[in-house]
């Protein structure tokens with residue numbers, strides 16, 4: 001009840017906590033013996049031994065000797081008042097309607113077991129509680145509506161109407177089956193509701209049976225709908241509008257025709273009753289197991305009408321009423337949610353346990369024998385596979401042995417061995433290889449080709465690597481040069497020409513790199529001569545070579561760079577390599593031949609490479625050596641680079657000093673001149689005249705001249721710029737006289753231009769640009785020379 005503020009859920013939480021989460025709460029109520037039963041001296045066959053267990057005492061001798069116990073969510077004995085049954089089994093379910101939860105309370109049982117008696121009491125207590133709650137919660141508006149119907153022989157009737165017309169069921173997509181034209185009364189108060197209940201009771205169809213004089217022959221469904229809404233908004237919790245219904249369902253009594261001695265109308269009634277109860281039991285059982293699969297709501301009017309309450313998220317309580325004298329508890333039908341334990345006698349228990357032990361032992365034996373047979377079969381299969389594998393290995397080994405023997409015999413027959421001692425160059429040319437008896441030139445040629453292609457691929461690979469390294473050296477330097485240009489305010493490319501120009505004795509960076517490349521290539525060409533000893537070719541295991549068609553070629557391929565897959569191959573690089581006993585008699589025994597082959601001597605003192613595999617390893621060493629050389633070269637390059645950087649710094653410093661010196665001299669002059677305006681003006685005029693003369697001499701463009709004097713401020717500071725201009729023009733004049741060369745002028749002007757740009761001296765930039773342009777066009781030289789000649793200078 002937490003959803004309605006102010007009312008603690010504890011107040012109504014008197015039912016067993018274990019059942020809180022259960023959707024269906026099942027309780028049993030055992031009624032006391034009535035007068036008729038007492039009159040017949042009947043006695044109760046049932047006994048409630050605690051709050052949850054009821055036992056069948058089984059007094060009839062023809063039945064089993066052991067008592068049977070049934071456990072439910074709650075069991076009420078004959079002395080329990082209806083109030084207690086309501087409080088502990090129905091109250092929580094009933095009042096949940098106030099929290100907006102649909103709920104249904106059923107009374108189920110044999111005819112005359114007390115269903116109507118119990119349900120009447122529960123309904124009265126519930127509505128009283130509901131109205132009591134409403135009284136205590138004036139902060140909400142409540143509207144209560146009441147409807148009532150009975151289902152008699154699968155016909156629905158309105159209990160609040162005297163009409164008696166059967167009502168139709170309509171399918172509503174939201175509410176499920178809806179009874180058409182069913183009267184729904186909006187209740188004024190509790191007394192109004194009680195009045196309605198009286199009408200229902202009066203309207204309900206009853207009939208006399210042998211067990212109950214006033215037997216209810218129909219299912220009665222009383223439906224109370226509660227709607228509530230808060231007057232004011234206090235919180236999100238109380239703001240919602242709640243609507244829910246509680247159904248009080250008094251089921252018709254389940255009965256055995258034989259017990260009720262029914263016939264005719266009563267028998268037909270009983271048939272409908274039992275069928276609908278059976279459907280209800282099926283629906284409840286399926287709902288208890290989960291909502292998977294088909295639930296047969298539509299099999300009866302009762303379940304169709306209650307579908308919404310049962311199938312939704314509502315709560316359900318079933319109270320099974322029991323007659324004490326003779327009854328049966330059909331818990332399989334309705335108490336699917338209840339725990340059912342069967343208590344047996346000790347003897348029966350022991351007997352059953354023995355049976356169970358025997359069954360388990362039997363199963364265990366079967367499992368063991370099955371597992372054992374499975375293990376045996378798999379082990380056998382495994383062994384067979386191993387044997388097959390071993391057979392295959394033996395077959396292969398035998399083949400290899402036979403082949404080896406055939407080879408040896410062939411060697412013995414041939415009586416010689418191929419031996420050659422040639423350089424790699426010879427092998428490449430493939431023209432000076434000599435062959436011993438017994439080996440065809442084509443066979444030997446194939447072997448040589450194999451070696452040749454392998455060595456060629458290595459040489460090619462190495463050469464590519466050298467090229468790559470060389471280009472990396474050049475790139476490395478170029479990149480660093482550019483970097484340095486940016487950081488050192490000048491471009492080293494100018495100094496490359498200076499230090500590594502065509503006239504310079506130093507070859508320059510590209511040349512250095514080129515030389516390095518050549519050196520590396522030289523190393524490639526200096527591969528020592530390789531001497532091939534083919535006498536061992538037949539001792540090599542005849543594993544097929546991937547790159548040779550002949551599986552017996554005898555030369556194992558290199559598995560990877562610098563490695564050789566078969567260390568028994570000996571290809572000597574030394575011209576002095578010797579083969580022991582190479583001229584032995586061909587009639588020697590196989591053992592001798594094998595010994596001979598194993599005793600191949602290689603001149604380890606040789607400076608050159610000894611064998612093909614050693615060649616490979618030496619090639620690897622050789623590559624390492626090249627790497628070392630390259631590293632050394634790079635180091636040298638770095639050192640040179642540093643030296644150039646230092647030189648640049650020195651040049652820069654010198655230039656700066658000169659400029660500062662010039663500036664300081666000019667400043668001094670300005671200071672001196674400022675002492676007298678006439679001095680400054682005189683000096684200005686003198687320099688201006690000198691500059692104009694030099695401009696004429698150097699053929700300085702008119703545009704530049706105009707711009708030059710426009711920049712002047714008309715104060716002594718102009719002298720500074722005039723000093724600089726004079727110096728530059730003097731330099732140009734020297735160039736024109738041939739004292740300095742074009743490239744020196746260009747270099748000097750370019751460098752000065754860079755300084756000017758970086759130091760943001762616009763005037764200097766203009767001067768430098770004019771010089772650069774003039775030099776580039778090469779016109780200045782011709783014109784000036786002509787002028788010099790003209791003036792006889």
Ligand SMILES: Nc1ncnc2c1ncn2[C@@H]1O[C@H](COP(=O)(O)OP(=O)(O)OP(=O)(O)O)[C@@H](O)[C@H]1O
Pocket residue numbers: 030031032034109110111112113114115116117118212214215216217251252253254321
């Ligand atoms: N717990 C009880 N204490 C005292 N009397 C009871 C109790 N339960 C039932 N009775 C009495 O037993 C009789 C039969 O009860 P009731 O009519 O409620 O049975 P029923 O299960 O509804 O029968 P039917 O299915 O035939 O309608 C009534 O006279 C009723 O007063």
